[in-house]
Amino acid sequence: xxxxxxxxxxxxxxxxxxxxxxxxxxxxxxxxxxxxxxxxxxxxxxxxxxxxxxxxxxxxxxxxxxxxxxxxxxxxxxxxxxxxxxxxxxxxxxxxxxxxxxxxxxxxxxxxxxxxxxxxxxxxxxxxxxxxxxxxxxxxxxxxxxxxxxxxxxxxxxxxxxxxxxxxxxxxxxxxxxxxxxxxxxxxxxxxxxxxxxxxxxxxxxxxxxxxxxxxxxxxxxxxxxxxxxxxxxxxxxxxxxxxxxxxxxxxxxxxxxxxxxxxxxxxxxxxxxxxxxxxxxxxxxxxxxxx
Amino acid sequence: xxxxxxxxxxxxxxxxxxxxxxxxxxxxxxxxxxxxxxxxxxxxxxxxxxxxxxxxxxxxxxxxxxxxxxxxxxxxxxxxxxxxxxxxxxxxxxxxxxxxxxxxxxxxxxxxxxxxxxxxxxxxxxxxxxxxxxxxxxxxxxxxxxxxxxxxxxxxxxxxxxxxxxxxxxxxxxxxxxxxxxxxxxxxxxxxxxxxxxxxxxxxxxxxxxxxxxxxxxxxxxxxxxxxxxxxxxxxxxxxxxxxxxxxxxxxxxxxxxxxxxxxxxxxxxxxxxxxxxxxxxx
Numbered sequence: 340x341x342x343x344x345x346x347x348x349x350x351x352x353x354x355x356x357x358x359x360x361x362x363x364x365x366x367x368x369x370x371x372x373x374x375x376x377x378x379x380x381x382x383x384x385x386x387x388x389x390x391x392x393x394x395x396x397x398x399x400x401x402x403x404x405x406x407x408x409x410x411x412x413x414x415x416x417x418x419x420x421x422x423x424x425x426x427x428x429x430x431x432x433x434x435x436x437x438x439x440x441x442x443x444x445x446x447x448x449x450x451x452x453x454x455x456x457x458x459x460x461x462x463x464x465x466x467x468x469x470x471x472x473x474x475x476x477x478x479x480x481x482x483x484x485x486x487x488x489x490x491x492x493x494x495x496x497x498x499x500x501x502x503x504x505x506x507x508x509x510x511x512x513x514x515x516x517x518x519x520x521x522x523x524x525x526x527x528x529x530x531x532x533x534x535x536x537x538x539x540x541x542x543x544x545x546x547x548x549x550x551x552x553x554x555x556x557x558x559x560x561x562x563x564x565x566x567x568x569x570x571x572x573x574x575x576x577x578x579x580x581x582x583x584x585x586x587x588x589x590x591x592x593x594x595x596x597x598x599x600x601x602x603x604x605x606x607x608x609x610x611x612x613x614x615x616x617x618x619x620x621x622x623x624x625x626x627x628x629x630x631x
Numbered sequence: 632x633x634x635x636x637x638x639x640x641x642x643x644x645x646x647x648x649x650x651x652x653x654x655x656x657x658x659x660x661x662x663x664x665x666x667x668x669x670x671x672x673x674x675x676x677x678x679x680x681x682x683x684x685x686x687x688x689x690x691x692x693x694x695x696x697x698x699x700x701x702x703x704x705x706x707x708x709x710x711x712x713x714x715x716x717x718x719x720x721x722x723x724x725x726x727x728x729x730x731x732x733x734x735x736x737x738x739x740x741x742x743x744x745x746x747x748x749x750x751x752x753x754x755x756x757x758x759x760x761x762x763x764x765x766x767x768x769x770x771x772x773x774x775x776x777x778x779x780x781x782x783x784x785x786x787x788x789x790x791x792x793x794x795x796x797x798x799x800x801x802x803x804x805x806x807x808x809x810x811x812x813x814x815x816x817x818x819x820x821x822x823x824x825x826x827x828x829x830x831x832x833x834x835x836x837x838x839x840x841x842x843x844x845x846x847x848x849x850x851x852x853x854x855x856x857x858x859x860x861x862x863x864x865x866x867x868x869x870x871x872x873x874x875x876x877x878x879x880x881x882x883x884x885x886x887x888x889x890x891x892x893x894x895x896x897x898x899x900x901x902x903x904x905x906x907x908x909x910x911x912x913x914x
Contacts, residue, residue: 347732347733347734347735349728349732349813350728350729350732350733350734351728351734352728353724353725353727353728353732353734353817354724354725354728354729354734354740354744356721356724356725357721357722357724357725357744357784357788358725358740358743358744360721360777360780360781360784361743361744361746361747361781361784361785363781364747364755364759364777364778364780364781364782365746365747365750365755365781365782365785366743366746366747367758367762368754368755368756368757368758368759368762369750369754369755371757371758371761372754372755372757372758375757375758382761431645431649432649434642434645435642435645435646435649436642436646438649441649441650441653443894443897444653444656444657445653445656446893447657447660447890447893448656448657448659448660450838450886450889450890450892450893451842451885451886451889451890452841452842452843452844452860452863452885452886452889453842453844454842454844454860454861454863454864454885455860455863455882455885455886457864458863458864458866458878458879458881458882459659459662459663459879459882460659462662462666462875462878462879463659463662468679469662469679469680472678472679472680473680503656503659564751564752564753566753566844566845567844567845570844570848570864571844571863571864585751585753588753588756589753589756589845589848589849592756592757592760593756593760593848593849598757598761601757602757604753605751605753605754605756605757606754608751608753608754609750609751609753609754612750612751613749613750616749
């Protein structure tokens with residue numbers, strides 16, 4: 340066979356399994372979800388094309404105000420906290436010898452599943468859990484409450500648990516960034532008398548700005564579609580008070596079987612996610628040293 | 632006091648401060664371990680910060696193992712090992728085809744494979760559920776392995792493509808002159824050189840599969856098929872029959888494999904993951 344004798348024709352055989360599998364498991368579902376979102380598919384009756392009705396419903400249904408507000412809260416705080424704490428860790432580690440041991444320990448929570456961490460924090464935040472026991476022990480009885488069953492405390496508590504897991508990766512991104520920072524400029528600034536916060540905000544942060552952009556966009560992408568933590572700790576409850584859009588999507592699709600509607604929520608999550616991803620990939624791809 | 636002593640004191644106090652902060656940071660892990668090692672009544676009545684020196688954790692582990700965690704562990708081991716290995720193999724040969732065999736429009740083929748890392752998983756769930764039910768692989772081990780293979784290929788291809796781009800062309804040409812076929816070059820020349828990146832990608836994907844909750848929830852239902860995370864998340868519903876320390880012990884068991892992988896590889900692993908996450912997708 341002449342066709343297969345040429346290397347670049349033979350190459351099709353090598354990429355075929357990967358392309359077929361990615362086509363079936365990733366690309367087909369994406370297209371199918373997009374189509375579904377314009378139908379009234381309920382998994383039982385034949386689906387009808389209903390145009391933008393699902394999307395209009397999504398934005399006019401008062402039930403969806405809570406998940407949308409929660410998702411915004413998540414996106415803001417679950418981005419700012421891990422990035423800021425990650426930076427503080429990375430920055431202070433620089434001045435310490437053998438800081439790699441500390442790095443490993445700070446990173447450690449990120450290696451366990453969100454499900455396991457969720458179960459653990461379920462016990463910590465429980466009515467008779469660790470937090471409340473400590474609060475009453477130190478005399479702050481009035482702060483004792485059922486953290487996961489009371490909005491808005493439940494959303495903020497879960498963001499706290501999430502931050503515990505999400506900080507490590509941000510710390511590592513900043514460590515990479517700080518290591519690549521030209522030391523001469525830093526020394527020059529120090530000689531000029533810059534120190535403390537002035538040094539950090541006027542010199543260090545501007546110098547590693549690209550890493551801030553990458554870390555923040557990555558955190559935005561992940562926090563906007565948060566699911567595991569919320570599902571394990573509250574399932575979006577009580578009622579729908581702590582639901583995020585990803586939980587809404589799951590509930591509409593796999594609990595209520597309103598597939599068309601669930602698909603439109605998925606598309607909405609993707610659209611916002613793609614906007615973040617676009618800027619994210621742009622900044623990663625312009626940073627050769629990170630991209631390869 | 633001279634300058635040197637002052638420097639030393641500074642560093643020492645810095646280390647002490649950091650040690651205290653890191654201990655506080657890891658206190659939840661400590662809480663997990665001391666409370667997993669209690670009996671149900673010790674946990675319910677006592678202080679959550681109290682340490683009880685006993686061996687209750689072993690009894691709890693046996694109970695948890697028999698109440699679904701055992702099945703979950705074995706299933707997740709299967710999905711992690713098979714899913715990751717098959718995905719890495721397909722990604723390896725695909726990356727070889729794209730980079731080394733100079734396929735036509737290589738960048739486009741790469742982007743097609745890479746597109747699997749860009750969309751949130753919410754876009755995959757409904758059609759996969761629908762299709763898996765229709766084809767009859769919903770709630771089967773085969774179905775879950777299939778889905779994990781498909782989901783892991785894009786990232787693995789990305790990393791291994793990076794590897795193939797760094798291999799000097801002279802090596803391939805020399806082998807060619809000696810009459811080696813493309814497959815022999817892949818198998819005998821490239822594979823031994825790629826051991827490190829292959830192992831790294833394999834372990835990162837194993838960890839990802841082990842920690843996945845969403846696909847396990849959507850594509851499986853029965854105890855014999857569900858992965859460990861799904862079993863663990865479902866334990867809360869069985870709260871009545873399951874006491875606190877047993878669930879905490881189950882959490883410990885569910886965390887051991889990925890924790891071990893991390894502690895063994897540390898820096899390599901973090902670097903790989905940092906790269907991986909900078910490459911969007913896997914959160």
